[in-house]
Amino acid sequence: MSDKVLIVEDEDITGKFLKKALEDEKIDVEWMKNGKEAADKFKKGAYDLVVLDIILPGLKGDVVLERIREIDPYVVVVVYTNNINDHTMMSKFINLGVDAYINKGAGADLRKTVKIIKDKLEPFSLDEAHDLIDNINSNNNIEEE
Structure with missing residues (x-):
């Protein structure tokens, strides 16, 4: 089962490149250009991660995130924007529980963006996941004794 990502990005070139780069990594991607349509389509459990622009037609990114x-208060949301220096907007996103910010400006590196997204989809390595499960199991066994 592959991870499912929703990209909400109104710029054609940016959306196409990011979608293709994620699909090349075997990630299932849906791309929407309109904030209202993305908010209306979003369903709990349908996506593992949302890549969200701030300036969108329909609804702005902060309203989409709300x-x-x-x-789904637990879905991973990555803000992908040129407006990272808008401190009022960034504060609002922090209060809404955004998981990461990625600058998509002229100096942005698509490979780095894909790596950040993949890292958010897989926060634990396989070894770390096994260690966590072993730790949970050993704590449960101690409490049962």
Whole structure:
């Protein structure tokens, strides 16, 4: 089962490149250009991660994030924007529980962006996941004795 990512990005070139780069990594991607349509389509459990621009037609990214958080407070959301220096907007995103910011400006590196997204999809290595499970199991055994 592959990870499912929703990209909400109105710029054609940016959306196409990011979608293709993620698909090349065997990630299932859906791309939407309109904030209202993305918010209306979002369903709990349908996506593992959302890549969200701030300036969008329909609804701005902060309103889209508010609606997403009402539906699924735990989905990973990465803000992908040129407006990273808008401190008021960034504060609002922090309060809404955004998981990461990626600058998509002229100096942005697509490979680095894909790596950040993949790392958010797989926060633990296989060894770390096994260690965590072993730790949980050993704690449960101690409490049962």
